[in-house]
Amino acid sequence: MSKYWSPIVGKLKPYVAGEQPKIANLIKLNTNENPYGPSPKALAAIREAADERLKLYPDPASTGLRESIARLYGVSVEEVFVGNGSDEVLAHVFNGLLKHERPLLYPDISYSFYPTYSLLYGIEAVEVPLTSDYRIDFSGYERECGAIIFPNPNAPTGISVPLEAIRRLASSKPDAVIVVDEAYVDFGAETAIPLTRDHPNLLVVHTLSKSRSLAGLRVGFAIGQRPLIDALERVKDSFNSYPLDRLAQAGATAAIEDREWFDICRQKVIESRDRLVASLKRLGFEVLPSHANFVFARHPDRNGAELQTELRARSVIVRHFAKPRIDQFLRISIGTDEECDLLIAALGDILARNSVLKERI
Ligand SMILES: *Cc1c(COP(=O)(O)O)cnc(C)c1O
Numbered sequence: 001m002s003k004y005w006s007p008i009v010g011k012l013k014p015y016v017a018g019e020q021p022k023i024a025n026l027i028k029l030n031t032n033e034n035p036y037g038p039s040p041k042a043l044a045a046i047r048e049a050a051d052e053r054l055k056l057y058p059d060p061a062s063t064g065l066r067e068s069i070a071r072l073y074g075v076s077v078e079e080v081f082v083g084n085g086s087d088e089v090l091a092h093v094f095n096g097l098l099k100h101e102r103p104l105l106y107p108d109i110s111y112s113f114y115p116t117y118s119l120l121y122g123i124e125a126v127e128v129p130l131t132s133d134y135r136i137d138f139s140g141y142e143r144e145c146g147a148i149i150f151p152n153p154n155a156p157t158g159i160s161v162p163l164e165a166i167r168r169l170a171s172s173k174p175d176a177v178i179v180v181d182e183a184y185v186d187f188g189a190e191t192a193i194p195l196t197r198d199h200p201n202l203l204v205v206h207t208l209s210k211s212r213s214l215a216g217l218r219v220g221f222a223i224g225q226r227p228l229i230d231a232l233e234r235v236k237d238s239f240n241s242y243p244l245d246r247l248a249q250a251g252a253t254a255a256i257e258d259r260e261w262f263d264i265c266r267q268k269v270i271e272s273r274d275r276l277v278a279s280l281k282r283l284g285f286e287v288l289p290s291h292a293n294f295v296f297a298r299h300p301d302r303n304g305a306e307l308q309t310e311l312r313a314r315s316v317i318v319r320h321f322a323k324p325r326i327d328q329f330l331r332i333s334i335g336t337d338e339e340c341d342l343l344i345a346a347l348g349d350i351l352a353r354n355s356v357l358k359e360r361i
Helices: 007-011 040-049 063-073 085-097 113-120 163-172 193-197 226-236 246-257 259-282 304-313 337-360
Strands: 080-083 104-107 125-128 147-151 177-181 202-207 220-223 294-298 329-333
Touching: 040 246, 063 080, 063 220, 063 246, 080 085, 080 226, 085 113, 085 177, 085 202, 085 220, 085 226, 113 125, 163 177, 163 193, 193 202, 220 226, 246 259, 259 294, 259 337, 304 329, 304 337
Parallel strands: 104 125, 104 147, 147 177, 177 202
Antiparallel strands: 080 220, 202 220, 294 329
């Protein structure tokens, strides 16, 4: 607290990002980055754009990138909004589309940026509990509301909801804005983008950080009908006209165009996930059914926070949330098969020591 702060600053609860360790040789499975690098064509495009032209402002509308995204998903350019990471897109969504007389609804266990943005923008939010098996059940969303946001697949559970349920939700709430945060959709869930054609209240948000391995470039986008996108443009142009620099626009466009690289990498992640789930289950873990590039798992005999600490002592970092209902779980990002094997070896070691201790007692 400082007397120089605007009053709201003291009330904010800033998002806490997963650790980006400074030490090398850690097996980093804590922030859902993609273990495979970005498309080589994206890297080439970034190098190509790094020249004298950087003295000029970039295209404020990111037209080329929006055209590529529009072509990929079969929508018009005017139905695509881009931003500096999907976190920035989401910030504009909260500010421009989710603040109404009636409350905003989102799951109680979900992306922890949602409560942060709600506080920042003074939005009244109500958290709707997941079911006992950690699923989103839309019957809990039948109450009065101005808007709804949820990730599909949900984070940190990895569980997805079927498209038909989203379609029914959007039809049953024609006056509420429905936002689907599809940060992980490319790893096995179904995108709701085609539903935006028939549902003027539906907005779908994507990121290039996960399935396109570009977390360091900071690019995200939203797709929806014109009135929703126009709101985001108005907020953006009242905030920062140039959210995407020249390098980001060039790299992101090339990454979107490189379908082949995208398909190879996400397929590898999906296969490694299946392998990791089987190994975790052999060690006695309960693993929630994941369609994301991470799994959410707990061991019936071991404390989640302790497991995280013991893994860290073995140079493996995973994410743990000290939050009721999920504090026994670890969120483990899908690495290469080699990284997943090292994680499993470390867990096997930790669990074996534990059972030796138990026998002695
Ligand atoms: C990673 C993530 C994002 C943010 O992605 P950026 O584009 O890197 O800002 C948004 N929503 C969810 C649910 C995420 O997990």
